[in-house]
Amino acid sequence: MREYNIVITGVGGQGVLTAANILGWAALRAGYKVRLGEVHGMSQRFGSVISYVRFGEDVYGSMVPEGKADVMLSFEPVEALRYINYLKEGGMAVINTKPIVPVQVSMGMAKYPSLDEIRRIFEEDFKAKWIGFNAEELAEKAGHVVTTNTVLIGALTQIPEFPLDAEHVREVIKISVPPKAVDVNMKAFDLGIQAAKDILGL
Amino acid sequence: MAKVSDIVLWDKPGEKVLLLGNQAIARGALEANIAVYAAYPGTPSSELTDTMAAVAEKAGVYMEYSTNEKVAFETALAAAWSGLRAMTAMKHVGLNVAADTFMSAVGMGVEGGFVIMVADDPSMWSSQNEQDTRVYAKFANVPVLEPADPHEAKEMTKYAFELSEKFKHFVILRTTTRTSHARGDVVLGELPEEIKQGKRKFGKFKKDPSRFVDVPANARNFHPIILEKIEKIREELNNCPFNWIEGKEDAKVGIIAPGLSYAYVKEALAWLGVDNVKILKLGTPFPVPYGLLEKFLEGLEKVLIVEELEPVVEEQVKTWAYDKGITIPIHGKDLVPRIYEMTTRRAVTAIAKFLGVETPINFEELDAKYEKVKPLLPPRPPSLCPACPHRNSFYAIKKATKGKAIYPSDIGCYTLGLLPPLQAVDTTVAMGASIGIAHGLSIAQNGSLSEEQKSPEKQVIVATIGDSTFYHTGLPALANAIYNRSNVLVVVLDNLVTAMTGDQPNPSTGQTPHGMGKRIPIEDVAKAMGADFVAVVDPYDIKTTYETMKKALEVEGVSVVVARQPCALYKVGQMRRRGMTWPIYQVNEEKCTGCRVCINAYGCPAIYWDEEKRQARVEPTMCWGCGGCAQVCPFGAFEPVKEGAE
Numbered sequence: 103m104r105e106y107n108i109v110i111t112g113v114g115g116q117g118v119l120t121a122a123n124i125l126g127w128a129a130l131r132a133g134y135k136v137r138l139g140e141v142h143g144m145s146q147r148f149g150s151v152i153s154y155v156r157f158g159e160d161v162y163g164s165m166v167p168e169g170k171a172d173v174m175l176s177f178e179p180v181e182a183l184r185y186i187n188y189l190k191e192g193g194m195a196v197i198n199t200k201p202i203v204p205v206q207v208s209m210g211m212a213k214y215p216s217l218d219e220i221r222r223i224f225e226e227d228f229k230a231k232w233i234g235f236n237a238e239e240l241a242e243k244a245g246h247v248v249t250t251n252t253v254l255i256g257a258l259t260q261i262p263e264f265p266l267d268a269e270h271v272r273e274v275i276k277i278s279v280p281p282k283a284v285d286v287n288m289k290a291f292d293l294g295i296q297a298a299k300d301i302l303g304l
Numbered sequence: 305m306a307k308v309s310d311i312v313l314w315d316k317p318g319e320k321v322l323l324l325g326n327q328a329i330a331r332g333a334l335e336a337n338i339a340v341y342a343a344y345p346g347t348p349s350s351e352l353t354d355t356m357a358a359v360a361e362k363a364g365v366y367m368e369y370s371t372n373e374k375v376a377f378e379t380a381l382a383a384a385w386s387g388l389r390a391m392t393a394m395k396h397v398g399l400n401v402a403a404d405t406f407m408s409a410v411g412m413g414v415e416g417g418f419v420i421m422v423a424d425d426p427s428m429w430s431s432q433n434e435q436d437t438r439v440y441a442k443f444a445n446v447p448v449l450e451p452a453d454p455h456e457a458k459e460m461t462k463y464a465f466e467l468s469e470k471f472k473h474f475v476i477l478r479t480t481t482r483t484s485h486a487r488g489d490v491v492l493g494e495l496p497e498e499i500k501q502g503k504r505k506f507g508k509f510k511k512d513p514s515r516f517v518d519v520p521a522n523a524r525n526f527h528p529i530i531l532e533k534i535e536k537i538r539e540e541l542n543n544c545p546f547n548w549i550e551g552k553e554d555a556k557v558g559i560i561a562p563g564l565s566y567a568y569v570k571e572a573l574a575w576l577g578v579d580n581v582k583i584l585k586l587g588t589p590f591p592v593p594y595g596l597l598e599k600f601l602e603g604l605e606k607v608l609i610v611e612e613l614e615p616v617v618e619e620q621v622k623t624w625a626y627d628k629g630i631t632i633p634i635h636g637k638d639l640v641p642r643i644y645e646m647t648t649r650r651a652v653t654a655i656a657k658f659l660g661v662e663t664p665i666n667f668e669e670l671d672a673k674y675e676k677v678k679p680l681l682p683p684r685p686p687s688l689c690p691a692c693p694h695r696n697s698f699y700a701i702k703k704a705t706k707g708k709a710i711y712p713s714d715i716g717c718y719t720l721g722l723l724p725p726l727q728a729v730d731t732t733v734a735m736g737a738s739i740g741i742a743h744g745l746s747i748a749q750n751g752s753l754s755e756e757q758k759s760p761e762k763q764v765i766v767a768t769i770g771d772s773t774f775y776h777t778g779l780p781a782l783a784n785a786i787y788n789r790s791n792v793l794v795v796v797l798d799n800l801v802t803a804m805t806g807d808q809p810n811p812s813t814g815q816t817p818h819g820m821g822k823r824i825p826i827e828d829v830a831k832a833m834g835a836d837f838v839a840v841v842d843p844y845d846i847k848t849t850y851e852t853m854k855k856a857l858e859v860e861g862v863s864v865v866v867a868r869q870p871c872a873l874y875k876v877g878q879m880r881r882r883g884m885t886w887p888i889y890q891v892n893e894e895k896c897t898g899c900r901v902c903i904n905a906y907g908c909p910a911i912y913w914d915e916e917k918r919q920a921r922v923e924p925t926m927c928w929g930c931g932g933c934a935q936v937c938p939f940g941a942f943e944p945v946k947e948g949a950e
Contacts, residue, residue, distance in 0.1 A: 104574075114686060115926075123322075126487055127305050130322045137453075138322075138487035141429050142347055142806070147717060148909045149686030160574060162453070162567035164486030167575075167648040169665040184681050187674040202923065204684040208903045208913035209724060212682035223677060238925070247925050278305050 103134075105158035106265050107166040108258075109188045112177030113202050114146040117251040121175065122153040124255060124278055128271045129157035139164030152185050157265075175258050177251065178202050179234070183220050191229050194261045196298070198237040198254055233257065233301050240293040246283075249290035256294025260302065268295065309358035315500055316492055323490045325483040326351035328454040329421060332461025333391055334363055336417070337496040339505040340383035341367045342376040344776065345805035346395030347430040348484040349423035353393055354806060357817035364502040367817065369808050372735070372776040373398035377405050377420070384418035385516070386507025389465050393421035396435045397734065401777070403440075406474075410444050411526025412515050413472040413533075416507065417465035420446075421477045423484045426612055426645035430481075432715065432734065434643070436613040437478045441590045445534040448476040448590045449546065450563030454488035460546060460587065462493075467540070473533050480612065482645065483564050534591055542595035546587025549600050555582040557659065558600060560609040562586040562617050565646050569610050572651035575664050592620040601630060608658045609636040612646040688720050690910040691876070691928035693869030694768075694797045695721075696843040698728040699906060699936070701766055701795060704853035709764035710745055714738035714778075716770035717804040718797050725907040729768070736777025742767035742792040743785040753789035753860055764857060765792045771812035772802035774826060786834050786862045793856050793863045794835075796826050799871035807874045826866045836861030843867040846935045876928050886929035887944035890922050895941035906936045 108125060112118045119140050126138045139154035154166045168187045174195045176182035182197045189195065199217060206212045217234075224230045237257070241250040252275060259268035272291055279287050298304075306314075311321050312331045323331065329352050333341065341360065343353040353369065360367035366383075370376035373394040383390035394402065399422050406420070422440075425431040441448035449464050451457035461477060468475040498505060514522055541547060559581055561569040566585045573581065584600040586592065589611070601607070609618045618636035625634060639654040640646075649667060656663045688695045698721045701711070713719055713729040714737060722729035731741050742765050746752075749763040769778050774796050785792060802808040809815050814823025830838045837859040841849045849867060856863035879886065896919040902911050903920060910926035911933060913919075920941070922933070934942040 113684065115689075123487070126322050130320065130489055136322060136487070136489050139482060140485050140487070141481070142350070142485055147686040147689060147720065148684075150684040162571040163564070163648050164482055164488070165647060167571075167652070167665075168667070169670050180682060180684070183677060184684075186677060187670055202926075203912040204682050205687060205903070205907050205909055205912075206684070206724070207682045208911070208920075209900075209907075210913075211724070214682055215680045219680070223680075227673060227676070274305065 103158045103265055104160045105156060107171045108155040108173050108175060109166050109171045109185055110153045110155065110175045111181040111185045112151055113181060114148050114151050116177040117248070118151050118153050118177060121251045121255055122155050124271070124274050125155045125266070127278070128266050128274045129155070131274065132266055132270060134158055135161050137161050137164045150181055150184055173258065173261060175254055177254065179217055179220050180214065183215070183223065186224065186228055189228060189230050192231070194231045195224055195233065196254060196257050196261065197232065197234040198250060199234045200236050200238040233261065233298060235297045235301065237294065240297060241290055244290035244293055245286035249287050252287045252290040253294035253297070256291040257298035260295055260298035260304065308355065312355055313359050313362055314492060315495055317494050319492045320489050321492060322487050323454055324351055324485065324487050325451070325454045325457050325479060326485070327355045328458040328490045329461050329477070330355035330359065331490070331492065332458035334359065334365070334499050335458070335493045335495055336462045336465040337389055337498060338365055338391055338465070339388035339416070339507070340380055340390040341365055341392070342370045342379035343393040344370050344373050344376050344398060345802055345808045346398045346423070347805055348425055348479070348481045349393045349395045349398070349421060350805040350808070351484070352421060354808065361818055362502050363499045364504040366504065369810065369816065371811065373401040374405055377402040381405065381409060381414070381418060383507060384414040384416045386415065386509045388416040388505055388507040390416060391419045391421065393423070395431065396422055396424045396437050397431060397433065398422070399437060399440055401735065407444055408518055410446060410474050411523065411530050414468060414474065415472065417468040419461065419464045419468060419475050419477055421479070424478060424480045426480055432732065434613065436616065437476065438589050438616040439614050441476050441478070442616060445530045446474045446476055447534070447537050447541070447588060448478050449587055450478045450589055451483055451587065452564050452566040452585070454483065454486060455490045456546065456587070457483055458490055463545065467537070471533055471537055473537065478563070480564060480645065538591040538593055539595070541588045541591065541593040544588055544593065547593060547596055548585050549582060549596070550585060551582040552580050553582070554603065555580050556603070556605040558582040558584065558604045558607045559655070560584045560586060560607060560617060560621065562589040562611050565610045565612055565651070568646050568648050568651035569655070571648045572655050575648070575652055576655060576661065578655070578659065578661070586617065589617050590620070592617055592624070594624055597621065597624065601625070601632070604632060606633045607635065608639065608654065609634065610640055610646070610651055610654060611636065613642065615642070685723055686720060687723060687909050688717065689873050689928070690908050690926050691872035691930035691932070693799060693843040693872065694718050694867065695726065695906065695908065696846050696849060696932050697768070697795060697797055697867040698726045700843070700846055700849040700853050701768070702726065702728050703850050704857060705764055705766060709766045712738045712741040712745065712765070712767045714769040714773045716773055718768060718770055721768070725904050735773050736769070736781055738767040738769045739778050739781035739785055739794055742794065743781065743788065743790040746790045746792050750791055753791055767792055767794045768797055769794065771796060771798040771800065771826060772810040775811045779829070782830070782862070783833055790862050791860055793853070793865065796864065796866045798826055798866050798868040800868070801871050801874055803871040803874065807871065827864070830864035835864045837863035840866045840868055843869050844930060844932070846932065872928055872930065887931070888922070888924050888927045888929060888946055889931065889933055889942045890924070890945045891920050892941050892943050893917070893919060895939050896920055897939055899938065901938060902933050902936055902942070906933065908933060
């Protein structure tokens with residue numbers, strides 16, 4: 103495989119960097135050349151964030167160019183839409199549909215678009231496949247809301263032709279979370295897998 | 305996966321690991337047998353310093369968080385004068401702080417290898433300007449090495465020490481955000497015995513006043529020495545392992561790609577499906593090795609230089625070509641933007657134009673489609689964290705001044721007090737500048753207290769500055785304001801760490817990475833300097849904080865109020881690790897009148913507006929339990945309802 107490109111988007115503090123790191127290690131252990139791109143510092147404080155995960159035999163820069171992402175993993179619907187131009191035509195978007203309303207919206211300075219409208223833009227205007235579900239609810243079901251990113255990673259492993267083996271990704275999560283959090287994360291991972299399977303009809 | 309601090313110390317040569325560019329540089333410094341490391345944190349350089357902090361004791365390296373870049377530079381420089389391998393790191397604007405020592409000491413050279421790591425931030429993801437350190441390097445006649453990926457960053461660090469030692473000259477290792485904050489596969493090399501055993505290395509300073517005392521008589525000798533050294537280094541770099549020519553030998557077109565631009569060029573060529581070009585990969589954008597350049601240009605009919613920011617390589621290449629009578633077209637900044645960071649898209653677009661071919665994606669079409677999405681996107685700028693004690697400090701300042709004062713502020717996460725609804729930041733320039741600007745405003749608007757003539761209209765000035773910034777460059781500015789009888793209120797937003805860059809310690813923390821340092825309370829410094837009013841407040845107690853601000857504003861002269869509470873992000877992280885919980889506030893629907901004070905005046909990101917019920921709500925996953933909302937709400941609608949997450 104020459105290259106596989108993932109963009110991960112969300113709100114600073116949601117675990118975007120952690121998710122990127124887990125996928126990066128899984129790709130490294132699968133023998134690929136790996137590049138991850140991220141932003142630290144002030145830009146991370148509850149603002150909009152994007153991280154890049156790239157792997158394959160032929161990867162160089164750490165940023166995915168616009169129009170070249172095979173998949174988008176998004177922790178928040180508006181943050182998915184904000185970076186929609188990174189997805190390639192026919193790309194896949196795995197999206198947590200639970201919104202985090204920005205202060206500017208609460209203050210009445212801006213509007214939050216409807217979920218239906220966001221989905222329509224993905225499917226119709228950008229010809230992308232929409233795999234949206236409330237991952238936070240599933241994380242709570244697994245035992246803790248902080249496992250939302252594990253739920254989403256689980257779902258990601260189920261999309262067609264995803265080059266990393268779900269069990270390999272699971273192993274990396276197992277060794278990267280604190281020992282007492284392993285069980286709840288494994289449960290979250292499984293719930294994510296099931297959610298994607300249900301949506302994709304697998 | 306193992307902890308990064310363990311990986312960086314692994315004695316496993318040949319092992320392939322995933323490291324952040326900055327972590328890879330730390331490993332490179334260890335493989336080079338570094339002895340002394342000193343730095344002040346600044347994004348995007350900080351993780352290099354944090355990694356050194358995490359491994360220094362085990363590796364026998366002396367490491368410190370210095371109070372600013374200039375003193376860090378001097379600490380490391382003196383160690384290099386003593387024959388040790390030493391390193392300092394900073395962000396691009398940090399080099400401005402260290403520039404005084406940097407420019408003067410470069411002529412003195414070093415004994416042990418001395419590497420200055422400078423992380424530039426093209427596109428200003430976390431910075432107040434966009435400056436190209438390669439221009440500084442050229443200004444000072446110091447060679448600059450620029451890696452194309454994390455593994456090369458590690459290897460280059462080792463080479464930088466060797467080059468510095470060989471020529472007894474400073475060497476700059478320059479990264480950008482996209483190398484410092486890129487993770488990539490890095491192959492570990494050998495660690496020296498001393499590092500493995502954690503043996504601290506000590507140096508010896510040999511006195512030589514003709515070299516180390518910068519009086520004009522000595523300094524006059526330095527400039528020719530510097531120029532001679534840089535030309536010798538230019539020669540040496542013809543054989544630098546990070547400079548090479550690749551691609552079709554008989555190609556008629558060539559591309560010069562310095563540093564990280566090499567990665568973008570390689571990707572762009574693959575994406576375009578073009579292979580009939582010759583590439584000059586340059587790991588040393590200054591000085592450009594002319595021998596290699598000459599070899600590269602042989603047989604070429606046109607050349608494109610793909611470089612980020614300033615035309616540093618372009619100017620060297622064009623000047624040299626002109627002198628040699630080479631007249632082939634040399635493109636650069638006519639096709640590659642001079643502002644913001646390089647991207648693959650930019651490289652693809654420039655190369656396509658240069659070769660007269662189509663881009664693989666119709667970017668204009670994609671942009672047009674995206675333009676229609678943009679109006680739907682609510683802005684989501686970064687914000688002060690939930691439970692940030694200094695949301696309360698700003699809130700109290702605004703209330704005490706009825707929003708009518710001038711608010712000079714400083715560099716740190718609290719600069720985010722700029723945003724609505726707080727809007728309590730009117731100026732931010734550079735580290736420590738808030739107090740200097742406040743004093744200047746006081747003199748300009750009201751006059752000095754020691755003067756007889758004063759402005760009939762008094763403008764109130766309230767400066768804000770963080771604890772780390774206070775010790776960085778706030779100290780001389782405060783001394784100046786007090787000495788010159790300024791009339792300002794300085795509020796030190798003390799959260800006991802350098803929060804924005806990742807919770808590094810500073811004199812207000814007291815603790816160093818290796819144990820106890822000596823804590824310096826800010827109020828003691830203000831008192832010793834002779835401030836006219838000094839008080840310490842707990843910003844979680846909004847009423848008292850407000851009352852203290854009122855009192856301070858009544859005092860003529862320089863008032864200093866220290867608002868002290870630990871950084872919420874830091875505190876919550878520690879509580880999580882210890883399995884501790886905190887109260888989560890929620891809105892009592894019976895009591896909330898929908899007045900929006902909590903949103904329109906306080907602005908905690910955990911509070912949002914429920915459009916249907918026309919009431920405020922708390923997002924439980926974001927509440928860190930400070931209770932500020934309960935103090936701000938006029939109707940007592942916020943109540944702690946349950947213990948928060950572990």
